[in-house]
Amino acid sequence: MEILALAAVALLLLQPFLAGRLTNPALQAGATIFVSIVIQALPFLVLGVVLSAAIAAFVPDSFWQKALPKRPGLAVPVAGCAGAVLPGCECASVPVSGSLMSRGVAPAAALAFLLSAPAINPIVVISTFVAFPGEPMMAVARFGASLVTAVIVGWIWLKWGRGEWLRVPSRRHIEGQARWQTFAAAATHDLLHAGGFLVVGGIAAAILNVAVPQQWLQTLAEHPALAILGLALLAVLLSICSEADAFVAASLTQFSLTARLAFLVVGPMVDLKLISLQAGTFGKSFMYRFAPTTFVVAVLMATLFGWWLL
């Protein structure tokens, strides 16, 4: 920490000297993309954090026992569908689902919500519809494939997942404290953690955004199977907000519709900034297992729905 502070002071002193030299176009573009990812994601992250703090402070535990079916196997699809009402992107859903878990919601159900919320909410469905004007089935296929993926991954976690892999965010419920006090403490705590991890993900995504040669995409597009896998990977690397990714997918015209569907299904569920946020919220051993599983299921479902509907 002290080293970082020293480095900061040194950099500030060197600023007039450095600013003139940092003009490499790739570096400039990378810096712009990095800052823009952070600035774009912050409002949604704050929304998620505030919402999850509100859940922690103002919603009694008994509410969740009533709202969700007792059997976790049933709670998973219900929670998956509930994702349709959180109008945010993926950054918002991580703190919210963490807070759901710490309030006694079954982890599998909270995870289904985590995956489905950024992919099937009304804003995302409408923007997909707008981005693919000639292909109304695209929005339908995205909705279906994302919801089914979320539920399947939830069930996988229910059957094979082990409690010790997952670090449920500790429950901050200090008795005798004012509710607003709890609220502000929870929000500050979550924001400090999630904000740092957002920065890590943003850097990684910005570097790859500038460094992936476009020729690779051209080569990939020519093989149907590789194209699906390739765009799914690209979605992970680019870390575009789920409310905007449909427009990017629409522009990747050399790829098949199914490959672009894979891009849209994978992107909101697994990407660099999300992996970083999840590792920060639920722990590394969770992330190592969860992200690859989700990726595989999402690609399979996208292929299936693409073959069926598109």
Next chain:
Amino acid sequence: MLLLLGILLLRLTLGGSYVYYVKASMKPFLLLTAAVLLALAVWSLWQSWRRTEEHDDGHGHDGVPRVAWLMVLPVMVVFLVSPRPLGAFTAARQLATAPVVAEPAELLPLPAGDPVDVPIADYITRAVWGQGQTLEGREVRLTGFVTPDPEGGWWVTRLGLACCAADALSFRARVLDAEDLPANSWVEVTGRWVPGDSGDPAIPLIEADDVERVPEPRNPYE
């Protein structure tokens, strides 16, 4: 930490340079976010001040987690590199992928007056989907930056954002009959639509009557 980030957000938003990074319509959300950040920052400062007064109760405060210090980075980057809006570098990288503009339901005629200002994305729509019918016989003015073609000539270019700069798409029109200009210079191209394409059916042509260099617009994206 949150204070720093909140101030950065506030400065970018009020100073107007937030449009380099995100869509202009994000402004109210950014301000709201900055307000929440600042409120939380003031609250935690006040808390820690009160705790020092009370000589600490020994629990309930864990300080700032290490990873939170990473939030200094965006602030540093803005200050040090002062990133410019994306330009020709990004546009040139997209040359392989022809960006499509969605097919419109119907094309309305251009507003009256010659020359008429047309956004480049709109120009592409009219030229590619409307076969140039709404452009025929009209004098149009396109505003954008120069992306040089390695094989000679250049495109007048504008980047479009759906959400933030990470999803920028490039809209281009090939400029005919114009002398070469350095990359990233902002220009107003006044000219006429001509049929045909320069190898890519999604990139229309414009026959330039006049190319004027202009200062960068306040919002560099379309």
